[in-house]
Amino acid sequence: MSYDLIVIGTGPGGYVCAIRAAQLGLKTAVVEKRKTHGGTCLNVGCIPSKALLHASHMFQDAQHFAEMGIGVSAPTLDLKKMLAFKQEGVEGNTKGVEFLLKKNKIDAFHGTARIAAAGQVEVTGEDGSNQMLETKNIVIATGSDVTRLPGIEIDEKVVVSSTGALELESVPKRLVVIGAGVIGLELGSVWRRLGSEVTVVEYLDRILPGMDGEVAKNFQRILSKQGFAFKLGAKVTKVEKTGNGATLTVEPAAGGNAETLEADVVLVAVGRVPYTQGLGLDKVGVQLDNRGRIQTDAHFSTNVTGIYAIGDVIAGPMLAHKAEDEGVAVAEILAGKAGHVNYDVIPSVVYTFPEVASVGKTEEELKAAGIAYNAGKFPFTANGRAKVNRTTDGFVKILADAATDKVLGVHIIGPEAGNLIHEAAIAMEFGASSEDMARTCHAHPTLAEAVKEAALAVEKRAIHM
Ligand code: FAD
Secondary structure (H helix, E strand, O other): OEEEEEEEOOOHHHHHHHHHHHHOOOOEEEEEOOOOOOHHHHHHOHHHHHHHHHHHHHHHHHOOHHHHOOOOOOOOOOHHHHHHHHHHHHHHHHHHHHHHHHHOOOEEEEOEEEEEEOOEEEEEOOOOOEEEEEEEEEEEOOOEEEOOOOOOOOOOOOEEOHHHHOOOOOOOOEEEEEOOOHHHHHHHHHHHHOOOEEEEEEOOOOOOOOOOHHHHHHHHHHHHHOOOEEEEOEEEEEEEEOOOOEEEEEEEOOOOOOEEEEEOEEEEOOOEEEOOOOOOHHHHOOOEOOOOOEOOOOOOEOOOOOEEEOHHHOOOOOOHHHHHHHHHHHHHHHOOOOOOOOOOOOOEEEOOOOEEEEEEOOHHHHHHOOOOEEEEEEEHHHOHHHHHHOOOOOEEEEEEEOOOOEEEEEEEEEOOHHHHHHHHHHHHHOOOEHHHHHOOOOOOOOOOHHHHHHHHHHOOOOOOO
């Protein structure tokens, strides 16, 4: 069989790339080694974690129904059923991708792909069978894998990665999360809501590294109110399994006396590493950078002609929508169009309650770059809809260039922050000023009015504050 394009991996980067290529008339095939399509995101990432975040949020919300005059008996937890609810959601989504591949007449091969040479992909099936496919172009979209800590073995029962944390058979009494990044805090939230005592150990002296510092500080306060315990500036040096749990040795990152922590389950959530195992890249001469990511140019091309790469396996934020946009862009480039990704406007969201969402530059980044800016901030305590819903934790912060008023960054903690951020993303994509956002009529009563008020606050003229 000969193709215009073979995409390796059907995560959000790979399957979206294949669909766009097929739409543009390229004869396209995909190779996926999992039984189901959708990659990390649909199988063991975004989708199952959001299903559990939704279900656990409902469980917690139900405990407050009485405050609204809704009389129901105290909610009880059937964890097995909740996990089945999650799994049904995953299956619905992965089957959806299978349907879309078929609909777009994309050949899907199940097996592990190895690049034999530019233009040649060998697929090894689970039964050991081999076939060689010919193609003009190859897009590598093999994603990422869990980062492991030296000396700490993940057994997915007591010491788990995010994958095991989506499958726990019972609610651990004590959960210790190593790493205060997005995945650790989201999955920590799930189990906290279901009853675990959650302690987060983080090497840095702050949570959510890379996010706006003020947002991270406020968010930590909110999570602490929800019962999270934090050990910041601390490193886990040892995890010893005991009869039915584990003992962790924790030391101050700067050095000092070690202490021990007892846990029923330990979640290792210290990041993800690009996944290129078994692709045969060294043989074909595809270059990696010093962090093991495939090196690409501005058009997603590797140093080998006809081999491209996108998504978690290349540089940039490890996010599904970044992978998708790169998939579209490289397909368009291969079809002779001008594919492009605007890396300055990639939103990122923490799907806790409240949510945390961010797009563009943080205050720290603007200061480091020496860019003068004005900040406008508006709290949800002053937003009518948030007040009546009693979801007033958080704020909207807009950072605009001091000279031109162009919006450079928007950061939100609050209910629906993950949806609200897209108003800011669109505004930034169109090069809007904070004045443009402030003069756009916003429906009342909505949470989005807090975005308008924050834009007004850039010029110190918020109405409801
Ligand atoms: P992947 O989704 O990792 O897909 C790569 C695919 O390639 C896999 O299916 C793999 O089996 C296949 N593959 C690898 N090697 C081969 C080979 N040699 N042959 C054939 N197939 C191969 N991102 C968000 O934007 N929002 C979220 O809410 C979010 N939540 C997350 C929650 C968790 C718990 C985790 C772990 C991640 C989350 N992410 C989230 C990150 C997101 O999952 C990734 O950024 C995204 O999946 C990257 O897409 P990708 O296409 O690059 O790779």
